[in-house]
Every structure is written in structure tokens, then in C-alpha cells.
Amino acid sequence: MTPTTIETRPIRSGGLKLWLERYPFLPALIIVVALLALNGAFSPNSLSYRSLTGLLSTYMALIMLAIAQTYVVSAGDIDLSAGATLSLVNVAIVVLMEKWGGGGAAVIGAMLCGILLGLACGVINGIVVAALRLQAIVATFATSIFFTGVALYVMPVAGTPAPALFWRTYGGRLLGLPFVFYVLAALALLLFLFSRTRLVTQLLAVGDDQQAAYQTGLPVVLVRIKGYALCGLFSALAAFCLTGDTASGDPLVGGKMTLYSVAAVVLGGSALAGGWTTVVGSLLGALTIGLVNSLVFFMGTPSEWQNFVQGLAILLVLMAGVLAGRRVRA
Template identity: 70%
Template sequence: MSGLVAQPGAGAHTGIGRIFERFPFLPAFVILIALLVLNGLFEPNSLSFGALTGLVSTYLALMLLAVAQTYVVYAADIDLSVGAILSLVNVSIIVLMQLMGGSALSVLVACFAGIGIGLACGIFNGIIVAGLRLQPIVATFATSIIFTGIALYIMPVSGIPAPSVYWRTYGGRLFDVPFVIYLAVAVAVILYVIARTRLITQLLAVGDNQQSAYQSGLPVTMTRIRGYALCGVFAALAALCITGDTASGDPLVGGAMTLNSVAAVVLGGTALSGGVGSVAGSVIGALIIGLVNSLVFFVGTPSEWQNLVQGLAILVALTVGILVSRRAGQ
């Protein structure tokens, strides 16, 4: 279980196989480097510091959403409502900022309120899935409809702008370094701290074998609820980023991002069956999706073919990663 719990047959693996067990995101990392090289060949400026920080800024929300998804996938669950949570938090903080006058204080209050909304949505999902023992994929699909409905009630029409102090700060620079880079570093530190907590070990144990985890005394239900709560918080953080990037509210902004978050998790080497994976891999997976989109544009793919080519490219990347992992595990 990514170095935390021994896996069946792990003793039979030696050398590179053990490396892949400890770092399941390595195939994704190799694909990431290859995509960076390809992007650089077709558009040399894409490897400049400005272009790379722009890539991080554009896809930071997806990275955070992929991280959110990872925490529930650890326990062999899934959350199809992360995009709806993002949308709900997005419109909620925009409206709250407007009601409070758009001052710096209102922005701060709205951000904390948005995180609270994400936490509440995550706990609600956890109670529905783990407490009532409903199927995660069906239950979270239903709650995604609920959250989207609430978002549409709050903001029926998209396009309400965020206060200038918000998006100017998010898109600004500090000591000639983009503010989003400081955010990315802060998130990395937070993820490092969370990775060292008992909760992550428990989530992985539940995903590895739920029955064994229960028999060993782990609070399985509460662990899964906490995983969904953590997922909701990071979905809210993703909403704060998407709000800063778009500078407006949209009750449907997160709809297309849900499946991308799942794809990023799988691309990063995290098993949907639970018990194996890492948030680092999910972040890499999100960057892979971003680089694939950039590459499709740089090679001059006609607009009517772009979605098809993007989907095929992501499928190829996923297939390569799985084949490499399986071969290394032999």
C-alpha cells in the first residue's frame, strides 16, 4: 500500500518492481517529462518560466480537485460531486463578497465561508455513503445534482464578477514571482503534512481491505467520512483558485472537471480499487491533462478534432502507464 502496508506478493518483487510499488506515480512522471519535451519541440516558449507558471495557474484548480478525489479513492470510494461542490463554493463566495461590499475583509470572510461550505458538503457525502452504506458512485452522483441545484438557485445566471481585489491579488506578483506560485508551494507543504497523519494511513488501510481494517479495530465508517470531509475542503480550495482565475461566478463551472479529476487520479497511478496511490501522482496526472491540451493546440489540430485527439492522447498515456507498471511488477 504505497509503502504503508505490505501487499500480497510484494516479497516476490525485486529491484524496479519494488520502486514502482513505493512510487506508483513514476510512469506518470515519465509521461509528464515526455509531454514537456514534445511541447517544447512544437512551441519552445512553452518551457519558459512564464509559460510554466501560467500552466500551473490554469490547472491549479484541477490539481486540487484531483487531490480531493484521491483522498476518497484511497478508501476505495469515489466522489462524483467534487465539480458540483466547486461550483457551489464558487457562486457562494462571489455572492457573499458582493453582499459584503467587495472589501479585502469580505474576501477573507468569503474564502473561509467557502471552505466551510466545502467541508459541510464533504461531511454530507460521507454520511450518505459511509453512514447509510449507499453505493458511492450513485450517492455522490445524486448529491452532485443537489449541489448544482443549490448553486443555480444562488446564481441562476453566470458572469457575476468577483471583486477586483480578489482576482488582482490572485493574478498578481510578489517580489516579481507570481502569487499563484506561493499558493502552490503552500499547498505542497499542507499536502506533505497531511500525508504524515494517521488519517491517510487509515484511509489506505480501509481501501486495501475494509473487512481486515474493521477487524483490526479501525473506525472504518468515521475514517471514510473524514476522507470525504477532506475531499470537500480541497474541492473548496479548488473553487477559490478557479474564482481567481476566471474572476467571475458560474454555477456550472465545475461540471466538466469531475471526470477530469478521476482521470488525473488514475493517470497518477492511484488504484480506483483503493489502498494504493499518492496525491503527488494525482497532481502529475492533472498536469498531464493540461500538457495534452496544450500539445493538441500547438500541433495545429483543427478545432472540430481537438476533443477527439485530447481524449485519445489521454487514453494512450493511461495505457502506457498501466503497461509499464504491470511490466515492472512482474
């Protein structure tokens, strides 16, 4: 797994700084390890193979969504419709799988449709923001309302179950290992391949200085649209993980996840202004949110205080993430 950062010159002195520059997700990794240790201290059981697998399969959707968000943030944009895209793909694949009988072919066909749907949502966002030149925050909020409307049209009320084949596979084991580990490995491979593509470098160049990128001859509008398309793709993957975890369709399920995905990107050490991002950091950022939530639970916080303590902890980690990230970039 390589961080998607462009090589920056001049080369700086100091071992730690060099390390941070090569692996900008290190602060996020330290936070994750610390949270794991705290979880273990409060409840040794929480570090068991079983609970870690459970944590991973629950938060895999948020991990995917955070990575989706990272690609648009790279180009200095933001996507407030990522959660709505997730909801739309979630209900669409559940309805399609049910309609096609719930067999193996139905599952694969529905997932292909889901990927195309996610890409389409991403391209719509890209056109609206990059080609029509609307402001990303408000424009993607408007598209999120539109996508939610489509999701409600596909499935007016939550509750249609996904076929057993789908969620049994996601929550089950393959060759003795939990299936979610294969998902993680596939994700790592995918991220590695993407980090080698020209597109990621182009996204970062656009995010770093749009005008300069344009003057270098980059097709800025096209690059930004591709960034949104990538975001749509990973939102669809997030929808698959969510469907595997919840085993049902819900047209409003993703709404609350959008802002968490933005938070995860920041927690991972990426700059929201663009030009400096790390997908591995975003993965760790999403895990941080999951670990904070489980830590607050295992600490024995009274139930009515849990949300408050979670909110406070995430605010503090967010601030730490911003400060550490700035240290690295300075």
C-alpha cells in the same frame, strides 16, 4: 513531498521496483516530462516561464480537484459530486465577497465560509455513502444534482464578477514570484503534513480491505466520512483557484471537471479500487491533462480535430497509467 502509500512487505529485490514502490508517481512524472519535451519541440515558446506559469494557474483547480478525489479513492470510494461542490463554493464565495464589499476582510471571510461549505458537502457525501451505505457512484451523483441546485439558488446565471483584489492576487506576483507558485508550495506543505497523519494511513487501510480494517478495530464508517470531508475541503480549495483564474462565478462550471478529476487520479498511477494511491501522482495526472491539451494545440491540429485528438491521447495515457500502475503493484 512523500507519496501516501503504506509500507508493503516483503521487501522486493530489484532497484527499479524498489524505486517505483517508494515513488509510485514516477511513471506519471516520466509522462509529464515527455509531454513537456514534446511541447517544447513543437513550440519552444510553450516552455517559457510565462506560459508555464499560465498553464499552472489554469490547471491548479484541476490539480486540487484531483487531489480531493484521491482521498476518497484511497478508501475505495468515489466522489462524482466533487465538481458540483467546486461550483457551489465558487458561486458562494463570489456572492459573499460581493455582498461584503470586496475588501481584504471580505475575501478572507468568504474563503473561510467556502472552506466550511466544502467540508459540509463532503460530510453530507460521507454520511450518505458510509453511514447510510448507499452505492458511492449513484449516491454522489444524486448529491451532485442537489449541490448544483443549491449553486443555482445562490447564483441563477453565470457572470457575477469576483472582486479585483481576489483575482489580481491570484494572477499576480508576490516578492517577484508568481502567486501561483506560493499556492503550489503551500499545497506541497499541506500534502506533506497530511501524509504524516494517521487519517491517510487509515483511509488506505479501509481501501485495501474494508473487512480487515474493521476487524483491526478501525472505525470504518467514520474514516470514510473523514475521507469525504477531506475531499470536500480540497474541492473548496479548487474552487478558490478556479475563481482566481476565471474571476467570476458560474453555477455549472465544475460539472465537466468531475470526470477529469477521476481521470487524473488514474493517470497518476493510483488504483481506483482503493488502497494504493499517490497524491503527487494525481497532481502530475492533472498536469498531464493540461499538457496534452496544450500539446494538441501547439502541434497545429485543425481546430475541429482538437477534441478528438485530446480524447484519444488521454485514453492512451490512461491505459498506459493503468498498465504501469499494475506493473508497480504486482
